[in-house]
Amino acid sequence: MLNGPEKAILVGIELSGQQNFSLTESLQELRRLALTAGAEPVGQLTQSRARPDLKFFIGTGKVEELRDLINSKDANLAIFDCALSPAQDRNLEEALGVKVIDRTELIIDIFAQHARSREGALQVELAQSNFLLTRLTGHGTMMSRLGGGIGTRGPGETKLEVDRRRIRKRIADLKKELDKVIKERTLRREMRRKSHLTSIALVGYTNSGKSTLLNTLSKADVLVEDQLFATLDPTTRRVYLPNHKVILLTDTVGFIQKLPHQLVAAFKATLEETTQADLLLHVVDASYPNFEDQIAAVYTVLEELDCAAKPIITVFNKIDQLKKDLPADLLKKYHPAITISALSGQNLDKLQDLIATFPGQ
Numbered sequence: 001m002l003n004g005p006e007k008a009i010l011v012g013i014e015l016s017g018q019q020n021f022s023l024t025e026s027l028q029e030l031r032r033l034a035l036t037a038g039a040e041p042v043g044q045l046t047q048s049r050a051r052p053d054l055k056f057f058i059g060t061g062k063v064e065e066l067r068d069l070i071n072s073k074d075a076n077l078a079i080f081d082c083a084l085s086p087a088q089d090r091n092l093e094e095a096l097g098v099k100v101i102d103r104t105e106l107i108i109d110i111f112a113q114h115a116r117s118r119e120g121a122l123q124v125e126l127a128q129s130n131f132l133l134t135r136l137t138g139h140g141t142m143m144s145r146l147g148g149g150i151g152t153r154g155p156g157e158t159k160l161e162v163d164r165r166r167i168r169k170r171i172a173d174l175k176k177e178l179d180k181v182i183k184e185r186t187l188r189r190e191m192r193r194k195s196h197l198t199s200i201a202l203v204g205y206t207n208s209g210k211s212t213l214l215n216t217l218s219k220a221d222v223l224v225e226d227q228l229f230a231t232l233d234p235t236t237r238r239v240y241l242p243n244h245k246v247i248l249l250t251d252t253v254g255f256i257q258k259l260p261h262q263l264v265a266a267f268k269a270t271l272e273e274t275t276q277a278d279l280l281l282h283v284v285d286a287s288y289p290n291f292e293d294q295i296a297a298v299y300t301v302l303e304e305l306d307c308a309a310k311p312i313i314t315v316f317n318k319i320d321q322l323k324k325d326l327p328a329d330l331l332k333k334y335h336p337a338i339t340i341s342a343l344s345g346q347n348l349d350k351l352q353d354l355i356a357t358f359p360g361q
């Protein structure tokens with residue numbers, strides 16, 4: 001097993017035509033993801049390219065540079081801020097002599113560490129199994145990953161021992177078990193629906209303050225952490241509006257740019273809490289310099305979930321951190337929108353008033 005955290009080199013790639021999230025921003029985010037997963041970033045390398053190299057994603061010269069950096073920093077892991085093809089992953093591991101993981105694997109690993117409920121664990125294992133299946137396509141051997149660390153945790157631990165057929169069987173079993181969980185969840189949601197209470201879902205980029213807002217509005221005690229993907233399992237609480245109406249507010253998993261499709265597919269049951277809501281509160285971390293990039297990333301996921309057309313209130317959070325007010329035209333652009341601080345409680349009364357103006361209230 002490993003002693004101490006894995007020492008990781010982060011590799012950022014900017015492809016031409018890429019919009020939103022600059023190379024620097026994306027690498028900073030990858031650094032936070034790596035730290036959340038328990039690795040220690042010890043160096044980084046970037047490359048701008050027109051398109052990915054088929055064999056290594058980065059150019060051959062860069063591979064050598066990366067190998068030198070790995071050696072000089074005594075690193076044992078390379079994390080690529082992109083989705084690597086199975087062949088690229090394997091070629092890089094062979095050329096570099098260390099474990100290579102991509103953004104998808106890193107995020108799945110964090111999910112594996114944060115899954116608490118049976119449903120969460122099942123969904124993570126489904127995502128891991130699907131990922132593993134793509135990695136086993138077309139070749140029989142691979143560098144062993146049984147040494148521990150990122151990509152080996154969670155239910156997929158003995159993954160390289162099993163062959164494709166067994167993984168397919170496992171995927172089928174997981175889906176069956178998840179179906180049961182989904183039925184229970186649907187039943188609970190139906191019961192809530194019968195209560196005729198409006199259901200509102202908190203959505204937003206990870207770490208934007210969704211759980212904090214649920215806690216302050218409902219006096220709940222949901223885990224809040226300055227960490228990516230602190231919340232995986234949905235929590236629903238009653239919230240009393242000033243007009244004495246009651247709503248049901250649900251907090252769930254946050255979004256991120258380039259959210260792996262496997263995770264969106266695997267977390268269908270959890271994400272249904274969002275797709276079934278009457279109204280969405282889109283929580284935005286207004287203290288993040290380029291929060292409009294995060295807004296765009298959230299909309300991409302909402303579209304994938306088919307719920308971008310739902311009524312949405314944009315909630316600009318963390319304004320206690322701002323030196324000056326947000327521009328009025330920004331609020332107009334995201335109308336209906338409001339600025340709040342979930343932490344200090346500023347403008348929460350106004351947010352409740354705004355919620356109360358929505359039909360059904």
Ligand SMILES: Nc1nc2c(ncn2[C@@H]2O[C@H](COP(=O)(O)OP(=O)(O)OP(=O)(O)O)[C@@H](O)[C@H]2O)c(=O)[nH]1
Nearest residue numbers: 206207208209210211212225229230231254342343
């Ligand atoms: N300054 C300030 N910090 C805030 C505010 N709201 C939340 N935070 C902090 O932001 C961090 C993330 O808050 P969470 O509520 O866990 O965010 P989340 O959106 O639930 O994050 P995930 O569950 O990881 O997706 C925590 O450190 C909070 O204390 C706010 O209004 N002001």
Ligand SMILES: [Mg+2]
Nearest residue numbers: 210211230231
């Ligand atoms: Mg949370």
